[in-house]
Amino acid sequence: MSQYDLDALYRQVILDHYKHPRNRGQFEEDAMSIEMNNPTCGDRIHLQLKLDGDIIEDVRFTGEGCSISMASASMMTQAIKGKKVEEALKMAQEFSRMMLGEDVDITVFGMDDIEALKGVANFPARIKCATLAWKAVEKVKDK
Secondary structure: OOHHHHHHHHHHHHHHHHHOOOOEOOOOOOOEEEEEEEOOOOEEEEEEEEEEOOEEEEEEEEEEOOHHHHHHHHHHHHHHOOOEHHHHHHHHHHHHHHHOOOOOOHHHHOOHHHHHHHHHHHOHHHHHHHHHHHHHHHHHHHO
16 A cells, blocks of 8 residues: 555544544533643543543543544544553553654554554644643543
């Protein structure tokens, strides 16, 4: 597969998560809530997690932002659902490393879609968009 074909595929994956976000919505009952925003571009996210001990039983998000930030939030919720909080925090660290252009074993995320965001590292102004939801996950340790 050529680099052009791969880039087109990655764009398709990002647009699919943007247009058809997974785990978008709010819980009606109590859940841990974390709000984050990126004042530079206006992206914002409201993340809700239902924990069963140290397991992320379920996760939802709402928010507004560019296709990269909302697609990243969708992918993130899929990746962390059912994982231990410690695993989710490790994923957030690895995602940040990936956004800095470092080599990361994407199998840590448990899904290939996240690789579609790897190219964001080439656009420094968009890195904060991609990492917003993952930074929200990191706030779990403060709660």
